[in-house]
Structure formats: C-alpha cells, structure tokens
Amino acid sequence: MSKVAIIDYGMGNLRSVAKAIEHVASDATIVVTADPAEVLSADRVVFPGQGAMPDCMRELDARGLRPAVLEAARNKPFLGICIGQQMLFEHSEEGNVPGLGIFKGEVRRFPADKMVAADGSRLKVPHMGWNEVWQKQAHPLWAGIEDGARFYYVHSYYVDPADQAIVAATTDYGIPFTGAVAQANIFAIQFHPEKSAQAGLQLLSNFMCWKP
C-alpha cells in the first residue's frame, strides 16, 4: 500500500487535496503532515501552497521542512501545486524572495500592459477560472487527459523556467505562460487539480500510480 505525504506548513487548507486523492486512491495511506520524518518515509509527496510566496517560504523554514522537501524532490514521485510549484524555482518577484532553487528561473507577475483580451477588454488579475492546458511533452501524468483540457487556476504569478525543456504545459492568458513543469521524479503545476473536476482527478490518479 502506497503512502502519500501532503506537506502542511500552515499555508492554506489541505483538506481538499487530501479528499481528492482519497477519492482516486482509496487504498492509499494519506497523511497531511508537518513532520519531516513523515515526509521522508512516504512513497510519494505532494507539495501544495496557497497565499503569498514569501509567507510560504517563511512558514516552511519555521517548521524546519526545507531539508525534507529537498530530499523528497531528489528521489520520490513529487507533485508541486500552485505556490508549491513556484517555490521550486530560484526566485520570485512576489516579495523579492529566493525560492528553493530546484529549478532555474523566475516567478513573475502577469505584466499589466499585456493583460488585454482580443476584444479589447481588460484581462483580470488574479487569473481565476478554467483555462486550457496545452501539453508540451508526453508524460505519464497526462494519461487520459485531452490536450487543451481545462483546469482551474487562481494566481497572479507564474513560473518562467530558464530551461524550456522542463516545460510540460502552457496556458494562454494575455501571454503564454508555463502551467506545468516536469523533470525526472518531479511534476509541478500552477493549476489546482483538486478543484478541476474530472480532469483534475485523472491527473491525481495518474500521480498516484506514477513510477518515474
């Protein structure tokens, strides 16, 4: 039986993530935990995040979780969600803070001057709602998910990887931006699979049986 740890560092409600995984993997042991030992003993790890990235980084370190996250990201099937994706990068414009630096690149805010729709109306920030996710590489986590399927996003910042080879999906919102990155055992997404109805549940189900 597979054990999945959802890392809880006090930023946001992780109940929905846990319930969605439970829904697709009823035989899995799911722990929502702030204990580094639990993270290290899990078979797979989910790294979520909500709110502002500076707060997330501070709370992660306040709980002494950074080494466990870095270790898990080295060898376990690892799913970053939302700020949990952004934190894997080197640096964020939000609060001008460094991230964990697993991936090279910057977390940027949507550029105000580019936020115009085709009909001339203003594109709102946060980018909130269901948008198309265009797959840029074949990946086990896309199994059974149509290219261009809609997922639920809510964010004002997005990752801009230095290495385009890790881009697993893009989405258009004023500009094309990176919606998912993948490298070895890590898959990280800006959108919320736990709030993305069937497509989201499929992705979580794929993650739960992923053998990178």
Next chain:
Amino acid sequence: MLAKRIIPCLDVSAGRVVKGVNFVELRDAGDPVEVARRYDEQGADEITFLDITASSDDRNIILHVVEQVAEQVFIPLTVGGGVRTVDDVRRLLNAGADKVSINTAAVNNPQVVADAAGKVGSQCIVVAIDAKQVAPGKWEVFTHGGRNRTGLDVVEWAQKIASLGAGEILLTSMDRDGTKNGFDLGLTRAVSDAVSIPVIASGGVGSLDHLADGVTLGRADAVLAASIFHFGDHTVREAKELMRARGIEVRL
C-alpha cells in the same frame, strides 16, 4: 482562453438548501451535497453557498455542510452570509471553502478585507456588493438585503476593496434581484471596467440570454444565478451551450 464562469448559487438555511422568491415562502429544496453534486455534473464552474440561517445558534451548521460538500465535489466552493471576522473566514476555509464572501462586515469595517486577504491571500476573499441605482449611471452600496443605504458609491467602493486586497467582486443589483428582467448591465459594465479583479454579475437572471448578456455587454468575468437553475427551468449545461453559440468561451 480563459472560460467565462457560470456559478449556481444555493441558499442554505440550517443545513438545508432552501428556495423561494425574494426570501418569501422558503421551501426545502434538498440536501446541499446532492444539489451541489447535481450542478457539478451539469458542468457548473463553481458553486456559491449563501448561508441565510436566521438563528446565530445554527451558524456552525454551515461548516458541516461545507465539509461534506468539499469531500465529494471537486470544483471551487464559495461561501458567504454572516461572515464578520477573519476567524469566520478561517473557519470556513478550514472546513473546505475555497473562497469566502464578505458583505456587510466589509462596509462596517473595510480593514477586515485587508486583514483577511493578508492572512489567507486575496484569492480567497470575495467582497459582495449589493447595489441600487440612485441616479442615471450612479449606484449606491446597500446592506441588509437592500434596506440600509450606506452613502457609498458602488464604483468607488469596488475600487477601494480591490485596493484593500479583495480577489473578486460579487456584484448584485438589488433593483433587479428576483425580477427575472436580466442583470443591470450598466452597473456590471461600470464596475468591471473600473477594477482589475474579476467581477461576478448577479441579480435578475430570467433567461439564458441574460447570462450571456452579462458577459458580452456587462463584461462580467462570471455570472451567478439561482432560481433559473433551481426551479428546473434550465440546466447549467444548457446555459453553456447557449453562451458558446453566442461566441463566449465556456468549459463544456
């Protein structure tokens, strides 16, 4: 492209979905989990619960409702009604709400918007505005179901709460609410053009075309309706099909 959202709104009282016209003759309309699941299956993009529980003793019941729905319905949930403090916001989020809507408390104390956004993030904070037209092209913020005027200009208020950190605005025309004559499109357009955060149009939907008008003419980012879906007149899917036929990007 980002899809325009359709959001069914459920009135919940003492743990049950109720429906009525203008809060009169409230009738039991079922179990919130069942109703929410039905809307999810029809393709609703989000669901909003408005807690209209009259007794403060029963206030905590909504938390159990949210917990149960969030365990089974995997789309965003917004909860509003009687939210006064940052602690109220936290409790609802911890129960499984994705967004919490603040109305009267924001008018009484705008700082609560900033405090809540600072604690849980702007993306979780919706400010609900009840608006009434007071002159051509001018609307005032009202509270308590349209009974109490506040002296606040709706457009200025919308800009203020956006600057305080609200992530979204739920804009209801009290003139249109319950009329089935369609959204107040002038109001919707004025607010949507004035702020950089998403605006949900509400109040007055009587036909599927009204929903589409809210997006095309009102420039709303999302449209909310209650009775048109509750009374079985139309499904969310029908609404989306019509919107798509009118050239609006939707999730189908």
